[in-house]
Amino acid sequence: xxxxxxxxxxxxxxxxxxxxxxxxASGKQVDWLGAYIIGLATAIGGGTIRDLLLGVTPFWMLxxxxxxxxxxxLLATLVFKEKLFRWSNTLFLFDTIGxxxxxxxxxxxxxxxxxxxWVCIVMGAITGSIGGVIRDILLNEVPLLLQKDIYALACIxxxxxxxxxxxxxxxxGLTEIIAASVVILVRVLAVQFHIHxxxxxxxxxxxxxxxxK
Amino acid sequence: xxxxxxxxxxxxxxxxxxxxxxxxASGKQVDWLGAYIIGLATAIGGGTIRDLLLGVTPFWMLxxxxxxxxxxxLLATLVFKEKLFRWSNTLFLFDTIGxxxxxxxxxxxxxxxxxxxWVCIVMGAITGSIGGVIRDILLNEVPLLLQKDIYALACIxxxxxxxxxxxxxxxxGLTEIIAASVVILVRVLAVQFHIHxxxxxxxxxxxxxxxxK
Amino acid sequence: xxxxxxxxxxxxxxxxxxxxxxxxASGKQVDWLGAYIIGLATAIGGGTIRDLLLGVTPFWMLxxxxxxxxxxxLLATLVFKEKLFRWSNTLFLFDTIGxxxxxxxxxxxxxxxxxxxWVCIVMGAITGSIGGVIRDILLNEVPLLLQKDIYALACIxxxxxxxxxxxxxxxxGLTEIIAASVVILVRVLAVQFHIHxxxxxxxxxxxxxxxxK
Numbered sequence: 260x261x262x263x264x265x266x267x268x269x270x271x272x273x274x275x276x277x278x279x280x281x282x283x284a285s286g287k288q289v290d291w292l293g294a295y296i297i298g299l300a301t302a303i304g305g306g307t308i309r310d311l312l313l314g315v316t317p318f319w320m321l322x323x324x325x326x327x328x329x330x331x332x333l334l335a336t337l338v339f340k341e342k343l344f345r346w347s348n349t350l351f352l353f354d355t356i357g358x359x360x361x362x363x364x365x366x367x368x369x370x371x372x373x374x375x376x377w378v379c380i381v382m383g384a385i386t387g388s389i390g391g392v393i394r395d396i397l398l399n400e401v402p403l404l405l406q407k408d409i410y411a412l413a414c415i416x417x418x419x420x421x422x423x424x425x426x427x428x429x430x431x432g433l434t435e436i437i438a439a440s441v442v443i444l445v446r447v448l449a450v451q452f453h454i455h456x457x458x459x460x461x462x463x464x465x466x467x468x469x470x471x472k
Numbered sequence: 473x474x475x476x477x478x479x480x481x482x483x484x485x486x487x488x489x490x491x492x493x494x495x496x497a498s499g500k501q502v503d504w505l506g507a508y509i510i511g512l513a514t515a516i517g518g519g520t521i522r523d524l525l526l527g528v529t530p531f532w533m534l535x536x537x538x539x540x541x542x543x544x545x546l547l548a549t550l551v552f553k554e555k556l557f558r559w560s561n562t563l564f565l566f567d568t569i570g571x572x573x574x575x576x577x578x579x580x581x582x583x584x585x586x587x588x589x590w591v592c593i594v595m596g597a598i599t600g601s602i603g604g605v606i607r608d609i610l611l612n613e614v615p616l617l618l619q620k621d622i623y624a625l626a627c628i629x630x631x632x633x634x635x636x637x638x639x640x641x642x643x644x645g646l647t648e649i650i651a652a653s654v655v656i657l658v659r660v661l662a663v664q665f666h667i668h669x670x671x672x673x674x675x676x677x678x679x680x681x682x683x684x685k
Numbered sequence: 686x687x688x689x690x691x692x693x694x695x696x697x698x699x700x701x702x703x704x705x706x707x708x709x710a711s712g713k714q715v716d717w718l719g720a721y722i723i724g725l726a727t728a729i730g731g732g733t734i735r736d737l738l739l740g741v742t743p744f745w746m747l748x749x750x751x752x753x754x755x756x757x758x759l760l761a762t763l764v765f766k767e768k769l770f771r772w773s774n775t776l777f778l779f780d781t782i783g784x785x786x787x788x789x790x791x792x793x794x795x796x797x798x799x800x801x802x803w804v805c806i807v808m809g810a811i812t813g814s815i816g817g818v819i820r821d822i823l824l825n826e827v828p829l830l831l832q833k834d835i836y837a838l839a840c841i842x843x844x845x846x847x848x849x850x851x852x853x854x855x856x857x858g859l860t861e862i863i864a865a866s867v868v869i870l871v872r873v874l875a876v877q878f879h880i881h882x883x884x885x886x887x888x889x890x891x892x893x894x895x896x897x898k
Contacts, residue, residue: 284618286674292625293618294672307525312733312743317525320591336672378746392823397605399614401825405710405719412718459720459762461712497831499887505838506831507885520738530738533804549885610818612827 380418417442488570593631630655806844843868
């Protein structure tokens, strides 16, 4: 039971990320197994890269529930179809809560492995973001992450808040709740108010090169 | 000599996979070294990802024959050109035998590393499939794997059969031969009779979003 | 101070590679954080893959200067804009010097890890080349590496020269300087005189298949 409480955040994130992968895969001539693979890559990709960088066995190789949860996400998509996406606000919130939770998982795991604070913040962002990058690469699109950075930026801001809380002596539990909330809040506010970072505009020399081609 | 018998399946798979990579690269303005790199990535990509996940040194860093075999595949393509592909049935069979063999290599290596059966099945599929995914990503195409899943599905079915055989007490040698044959048979039958999994159809909400863009 | 002298080549390579990533990202609707991520992936991607293959902790997780240097590259791009690219010859030389330096870093690190000479040569080429491949994949383009191989080929030739020098008993310091110079020279000459490897021409069977589609 205690175990379930520990792993629940992770599974909520897995389900939400898998749904986002399967949704993007639909309509791209991908079959059911392909959709499952895309869902899986989105859900476990970030954590897998994190674990490889940390030098530990990838988390999903030690617990079959991640694969089962992704299967449940595919089943839900096949059964509910469009109905699932009518609740698009619910799904967005769900995905964002998932983002907040897995970012914290990434930070604490890196902290346990003995890395300095800035590596932990990067690992939190990798855990939250890279799954979506792998999804976009597999579907042959320019990663959304590079264009709508509030995703990665929310993870980074949450990570900074995490270490500010620790610095001021807050308990680990409270720190985790605050940091996850900040990730969620930043992303919700950014989407609500269309906040985004400035775009890197085309450099003249680049434009000319393109014309020459 | 015994060593050669152990490694032969692996090298046959390497050669077949390298040819498939080089073939797809041809006509894409890729030069000889680029073709070699594509062939290499196709041939050793899956096993490399498997070894990184298992936490062991990638197999090709311990044995130069994989690089040499890929070189032989490039040479064969440059010398025989179209003639090589006139025997397209032979090449297909060759590639499929390679798939069966490397899937078993992936399963046994994961079993030796102490992982549970379902991780071993996944590793067998990764060993057989991911090289082709890397090839398609490098050539900027949506991975065939996601659309013609019988490739990955054949690995998975072969993996399940492997553990069913072990469960019923068959010897390791017999188990390996049966499982490899199942992988090969499933793929040959699937291609012969145009069997494929259902496609995940476009979800309405996704279609609308595309129109809006 | 001694430490700075050791790490300086690495940081020069990081800065040059980051600039090349950010330059390619400009004009692709990528925002500032996205540009930073592309710059970072270009700069540290090759060394990260090398370290994962060698089974050691990725270098940038042990030293924050790589992230800071990439930040400086983004800042330089934002401040100087096109002016930065007017000196395109300077930039090319800079990038090429970076290539020479990181290739040697890749070789010596693999040698220290106890791998045979041909693995070290491959690791040198991976360190120098894979960052650019990751950059191109993220920006959804066919990797330049596959088409303008003199990049990777320069690393390989430099690597061979490295071990020829060692074989003839030259000191490590001299060997490193000669090998890095060869990498730089090969690339400069190849670009200057438009030298490139032959292209793998389209195989007839491939053409027919394309028409059928």
